[in-house]
Amino acid sequence: GQNIDQPTEMTATEGAIVQINCTYQTSGFNGLFWYQQHAGEAPTFLSYNVLDGLEEKGRFSSFLSRSKGYSYLLLKELQMKDSASYLCAVRDREGGATNKLIFGTGTLLAVQP
């Protein structure tokens, strides 16, 4: 089976750095994604990791350790517009279906002035 865990809520201050953790258990791991979802909107792609290490993209970075089943999303120089839900999703090949994304419940980040 599959299991993805991430904190339900986090609060951070504008201009600061925040790290959102995600742990997962899956039998057919084929990559990990982070999506951003503002209230009432569709999820939008942020990052993708399939090999161990850090992927940096502007203010956002994502890290993966496959041996530990662990990832984090790092947001730097926080802005008010970063207030959103951040979804960790694992691409799973279980059952032979490729490209299926299994989502965590999301972490609701509130950025305060």
Place this chain on the structure above:
Amino acid sequence: EAGVAQSPRYKIIEKRQSVAFWCNPISGHATLYWYQQILGQGPKLLIQFQNNGVVDDSQLPKDRFSAERLKGVDSTLKIQPAKLEDSAVYLCASSLHGTVLGYTFGSGTRLTVV
């Protein structure tokens, strides 16, 4: 390129009524997904199509939900009869097979069952 189109944007129905949602994926995207997202939760996969064939419908409540993708392009998801717990956002997504960019989601249909 045009995004994933979904309609309607919002729908309110009474329990035991029927409802249908429509999705038109990005042109050329062979894989289409329907997800259900209940408020405060992450999206849950209901069904995955590859062209016009079903790849995975293991979490689709088949006693009341049905979906089709005739001609391998647009798709409809139907609920009949609806229950209160079906209140959620129904997200359609599409992808090129094997893409590393995951999915492109549509804006979703927000269903309220009263």
